[in-house]
Amino acid sequence: MELRPRILVIACNYCGYAGADLAGTMRLQYPANALIMRVPCGGRISPAMILEALRSGYDGVLLAICHPQDCHFMKGSELCTRRFRLLEHLLKSLGINGRIRLEYISAAEGEKLARVVSDMVKQLATQEKPRVKFVQYKYCLLYTSDAADELD
Numbered sequence: 001m002e003l004r005p006r007i008l009v010i011a012c013n014y015c016g017y018a019g020a021d022l023a024g025t026m027r028l029q030y031p032a033n034a035l036i037m038r039v040p041c042g043g044r045i046s047p048a049m050i051l052e053a054l055r056s057g058y059d060g061v062l063l064a065i066c067h068p069q070d071c072h073f074m075k076g077s078e079l080c081t082r083r084f085r086l087l088e089h090l091l092k093s094l095g096i097n098g099r100i101r102l103e104y105i106s107a108a109e110g111e112k113l114a115r116v117v118s119d120m121v122k123q124l125a126t127q128e129k130p131r132v133k134f135v136q137y138k139y140c141l142l143y144t145s146d147a148a149d150e151l152d
Helices: 016-025 047-055 076-093 110-126 145-151
Strands: 007-012 034-039 060-065 100-104 132-137 139-144
Touching: 007 016, 007 047, 007 110, 016 034, 016 060, 016 110, 047 060, 047 076, 060 076, 060 110, 076 100, 100 110
Parallel strands: 007 034, 007 060, 060 100
Antiparallel strands: 132 139
């Protein structure tokens, strides 16, 4: 049985989501197991949203945001990029690699969005699911399955 990873695409309204709309208008093919969620700006994407998506069973999260110089809210793209780099570092330290991805996609880059989603699905299909147990205690904390077993 072929593994079909589920991906959450969090797209900013003015660029990422418009790029997804363009991909649909151009009838470009990309995997149907990618759910697109629109946010007003990439700066509104918090690490907690990404962690909640992974906890909820998504295999990967793609952030489709404006190019830094084209952000409609001036600094939203930069803020999202800084948060992403910190979360990426945290997840790598826990042994969760390649599950989140940030791409700058403008409203005119529907082909790029379709290609990136397809590439991410192919990449996740070859990886095995990480053995991580998500524990909620005041703040969202992550433990590897071995450490989490010690807490029970």
